Amino acid sequence: MIRTRFASVMAIAAGLLAGSLPLVQTAAAQDVIKIGVITDRVGSGKFYAEPVTRGIELGTKIINEKGGVLGKKIQLIIEDDQNRPDVSAAKARKLVDDGVVAILSNTGSPATQQAQTVSLETKTPHLTPANSADTLTTQLDNPWFFQTGPLASIQLATLMSYTKSRGFKKVAIVRDNSSLSQSFAESFRKGLEGVGIQVALEEVIPQGATSAVANLQKVRAEKVDAILQAGILGPEMLQFFRAYQQLGMKEPILGSYNLSIPAYLTMAKDLMDGVVFVDAYDDTKPEAKVFHDIYLKEYKEEPSSLPAYGWDGIHLIAAAITKAGTLDKEKIREALASTQNFTGAIGAKGTSWSFRDGKRTGFDPQGAVVRVIKNNQHGPVVHAGQK
Amino acid sequence: MEDFLELTVSATASGCIYALMALSYLIVLRPTSIINFAIGEWAATGAFVGVGVLTTLLWPRLDAPYPVAVAIVLVVLGLLGWAVERLTVRPLVKRGAAVTSPILALLGVLVIFRETLTLLFGADPFPSPPPLGYRRLEIGPFAGAPQQFFIIAVTLTIFAGVWYFFERTVWGRAFEAVAINRRAAALMGINLGRVTALAFAAGAAVAGMAGLLISPLTSAHYMMGLPLAIQGFTALVIGGVGRVEGALLGGLILAFAEQLGARYLPIPSGLTLAFPFSLLILFLLLRPTGLISPREVR
Numbered sequence: 001m002i003r004t005r006f007a008s009v010m011a012i013a014a015g016l017l018a019g020s021l022p023l024v025q026t027a028a029a030q031d032v033i034k035i036g037v038i039t040d041r042v043g044s045g046k047f048y049a050e051p052v053t054r055g056i057e058l059g060t061k062i063i064n065e066k067g068g069v070l071g072k073k074i075q076l077i078i079e080d081d082q083n084r085p086d087v088s089a090a091k092a093r094k095l096v097d098d099g100v101v102a103i104l105s106n107t108g109s110p111a112t113q114q115a116q117t118v119s120l121e122t123k124t125p126h127l128t129p130a131n132s133a134d135t136l137t138t139q140l141d142n143p144w145f146f147q148t149g150p151l152a153s154i155q156l157a158t159l160m161s162y163t164k165s166r167g168f169k170k171v172a173i174v175r176d177n178s179s180l181s182q183s184f185a186e187s188f189r190k191g192l193e194g195v196g197i198q199v200a201l202e203e204v205i206p207q208g209a210t211s212a213v214a215n216l217q218k219v220r221a222e223k224v225d226a227i228l229q230a231g232i233l234g235p236e237m238l239q240f241f242r243a244y245q246q247l248g249m250k251e252p253i254l255g256s257y258n259l260s261i262p263a264y265l266t267m268a269k270d271l272m273d274g275v276v277f278v279d280a281y282d283d284t285k286p287e288a289k290v291f292h293d294i295y296l297k298e299y300k301e302e303p304s305s306l307p308a309y310g311w312d313g314i315h316l317i318a319a320a321i322t323k324a325g326t327l328d329k330e331k332i333r334e335a336l337a338s339t340q341n342f343t344g345a346i347g348a349k350g351t352s353w354s355f356r357d358g359k360r361t362g363f364d365p366q367g368a369v370v371r372v373i374k375n376n377q378h379g380p381v382v383h384a385g386q387k
Numbered sequence: 388m389e390d391f392l393e394l395t396v397s398a399t400a401s402g403c404i405y406a407l408m409a410l411s412y413l414i415v416l417r418p419t420s421i422i423n424f425a426i427g428e429w430a431a432t433g434a435f436v437g438v439g440v441l442t443t444l445l446w447p448r449l450d451a452p453y454p455v456a457v458a459i460v461l462v463v464l465g466l467l468g469w470a471v472e473r474l475t476v477r478p479l480v481k482r483g484a485a486v487t488s489p490i491l492a493l494l495g496v497l498v499i500f501r502e503t504l505t506l507l508f509g510a511d512p513f514p515s516p517p518p519l520g521y522r523r524l525e526i527g528p529f530a531g532a533p534q535q536f537f538i539i540a541v542t543l544t545i546f547a548g549v550w551y552f553f554e555r556t557v558w559g560r561a562f563e564a565v566a567i568n569r570r571a572a573a574l575m576g577i578n579l580g581r582v583t584a585l586a587f588a589a590g591a592a593v594a595g596m597a598g599l600l601i602s603p604l605t606s607a608h609y610m611m612g613l614p615l616a617i618q619g620f621t622a623l624v625i626g627g628v629g630r631v632e633g634a635l636l637g638g639l640i641l642a643f644a645e646q647l648g649a650r651y652l653p654i655p656s657g658l659t660l661a662f663p664f665s666l667l668i669l670f671l672l673l674r675p676t677g678l679i680s681p682r683e684v685r
Contacts, residue, residue: 046510177657204657208614210404210601210642213397213531214649215656217390234512235605242604246523246532247393267514267606270521 032075033068033327035060035317036095036103038088038115045083045107047234047261048306052106052130053078055291055310058298059318069318070325083107085114092118092126101327102127102317106310109133119144125320125333129313129346130306132257137360144333148316148346148353148362149309150280152187154386155257158368159228159278160191162383163254168225172251173202174215174240175230184230184256192228200224205236212239216247229255229275234267241271252276262304265376272373279371280346280363281305282381291345304378305346312344316353348384389530390650396531396539398646399639403542406638407597408619409626410549413634415590416623418565418582420486421476425493426594427616428500432467433460433595434607435508438515453518460599461592468591471496472584480583497612504609515602538600542635545596550631562586621663624670627677636678641666 037056040049057076064073077098079091088111095103096118102125105112109131119126120142128136130149137147163171171192175185189199200222203215219227227244231237244253252274258264259277281304283292291311295303317332319342324331336355339362343352347367355362366385371378411426440456451459475492519533526536553559564572565582573579597615598607605611618641626637641663649659670677 042505042509044510177660202655204655204659206657206660208611208618210401210605210618211397211646213394214646217394217650218656221390235608235611238512238514238606239604242521242532245521246530248523263511267512269514 031072033072033321034075034077034098034100036100037076037078038081038091038103038105038107039078040083040107041080043082043084047263048130049083049106051262051304051306052310055307056104056314058295058307059311059314062294063314063318069321074318081107081111083111085110088112088115089118096122096124100124101329101332104129104313104317106130109136112136113139116140116142116145123329125329125336127313127317130309146336146355146360146362148313150257150363150368151361154363154365155278155368156187156191157386158370159254160195161386162370163197163226164195165383168197170198170200170224171226171228172200172219172222172224173228173230174219175202175204176233176236177204177206178233181230181232184232188228188230205231205239207233207236209236209239212243213246216243216249220247220249224251226252226254229253232258234264237264238268241268245271260305260378262306269376275373276370276382278368279305279378280368281308282349282369285349287343288345308345312346315344316342392528393530394646394650396529396535398642400531400535400538401646402639402642403538404597404601405618405622405641406635407542407545407593408615409622409634409637410631411590411594412619412623413628413631414593415586416628418562418586421489423493423590424616425497425500426590426619427612428497429464429468429591429594430598430615431504431609431612432500433464433598434515434602434611435504436460436463436595437599437602438513438607441516456599460595464591464595465588468587469584472587476583477580501609501612508609510609512606512608515607517603534603541600545593546631546635553631618663621667624667625677627679629681630679633677633679
């Protein structure tokens with residue numbers, strides 16, 4: 001009898017405790033600033049989205065260790081959209097419902113584009129620190145959305161500037177048959193022809209190919225000065241590098257921003273030495289050195305450029321909230337839009353981000369760099385800017 | 388000429404992979420009349436099991452030698468093939484389901500295998516270490532990657548073994564008898580269930596080997612199965628479903644058509660994608676039995 005009564009009392013106590021839990025949580029929630037992150041943990045964008053997210057997490061940790069923002073800690077709420085545009089908007093809405101004051105989008109540009117429909121409707125500041133599509137701020141007139149990633153047009157102009165500086169006259173483009181690779185190749189072709197460089201041939205390595213020897217033999221036969229690698233599919237890019245090695249080719253290889261994804265360095269280990277690629281990270285820049293040392297201490301591994309995008313993204317949002325002095329989303333948006341000369345880890349030495357003349361793309365046109373791969377690592381900068 | 392000889396090695400190696408995939412179809416198809424499109428995922432599974440055993444992907448202390456990886460791939464895939472037959476095909480056959488039911492059930496198996504690989508390993512491609520390293524290897528006038536020569540040697544060994552099995556052993560004759568007439572074979576005392584289970588186990592093991600062999604050239608990734616399944620099926624249609632030699636011939640013809648076409652035909656390289664499908668349609672229309680017909684029943 002006593003045991004039964006004791007059990008009843010405990011059950012009532014547990015019920016009361018459980019009932020009061022939301023109140024406790026609500027009180028705790030007011031002591032934090034919630035920022036939403038959309039990443040890809042399982043899909044085709046995982047390659048680049050996860051390292052960027054890692055940079056956001058590291059930046060958040062450091063900001064919180066220094067006392068947070070407006071006296072509050074930042075709390076990240078991370079959602080996975082699998083790099084799918086049809087999922088991204090739903091995830092953005094979930095983040096808004098969870099009470100975030102800003103959203104960082106790290107997956108592919110099409111998914112970010114779709115998530116903008118929610119940030120526009122719910123009037124939530126929305127930033128993509130790494131997306132490069134030029135159309136993200138032009139397809140939708142969304143004053144709540146900002147982009148600090150290096151625009152594709154800036155990357156292309158930087159690569160063309162390097163290509164021209166090397167005196168190349170005749171080049172080949174090699175790509176796979178994905179739509180993004182096709183788009184890269186098209187941009188390359190326009191850019192090359194624009195600076196008077198002849199595209200001798202464009203070779204396509206189809207998805208599922210078991211050899212790229214025939215493609216690379218055709219390139220070899222054309223006696224081109226350089227090869228522009230516009231592929232984005234890992235296995236097909238591996239075929240390219242294997243065939244290149246197998247045929248004993250020596251033509252310089254120039255790659256897109258895609259080659260800054262560190263996973264390629266392990267997948268095509270020992271095959272990419274000397275390959276140059278566009279990036280937006282110079283590890284000799286003071287701000288990049290700060291990021292590098294903190295990352296190395298935290299994760300005990302060398303960072304690539306990708307986490308630096310996330311690191312800068314969360315610092316930019318934190319700076320905007322500090323400047324706004326409130327968690328009012330309109331005020332945060334105004335603070336973000338007024339950003340001038342924000343120097344982060346990303347960008348060539350001496351460059352910074354600014355949202356000028358009402359534009360919501362902040363990357364400095366001289367901020368992209370060309371780097372060379374050495375010893376299976378992203379090596380030093382060999383060219384900076386478009387001059 | 389140098390190009391042609393390099394291409395010969397490359398196309399022969401690719402053709403051998405297609406041939407192994409065609410052989411996997413054939414081993415299952417002959418005694419059961421079931422076209423198993425899940426073999427592409429079996430190849431992908433073989434590649435991942437191989438990478439897991441050869442590297443520290445699955446277990447920090449593995450890093451096993453290549454022969455161990457081959458043995459484990461054969462055993463694991465054999466068991467998976469056997470389990471698939473027991474769990475999906477046999478219950479349907481026992482209930483007298485329509486001929487298409489096991490084929491549809493195996494499409495479900497395809498999805499299960501692919502999604503499981505994605506959940507276990509994610510979307511990133513994994514590098515697969517080759518047994519003989521990476522470099523340019525020249526044997527006489529022929530030049531290629533060591534892995535390409537290795538693929539050719541292993542494939543020819545497998546084909547010789549399977550040919551011997553079908554042509555010279557009692558079990559092979561039992562397979563052939565079931566292929567010719569299941570009812571008569573059962574009346575002669577051949578255990579149909581055992582033949583079917585063995586066919587699935589052997590078919591899965593062969594597909595797994597194809598995945599293991601190609602992975603150093605392409606990496607192991609969850610999307611690698613479907614193209615291999617299409618190429619293998621095309622090779623099977625070209626060579627014919629009746630004889631082991633047909634699978635090898637079909638694979639080689641397909642790969643040479645693809646790679647010589649990509650190299651020498653004056654068409655954009657993107658159009659070479661159409662080669663397998665064009666050949667598939669052509670053979671289905673003009674020679675549905677393939678180039679090598681089954682032996683006459685004596």
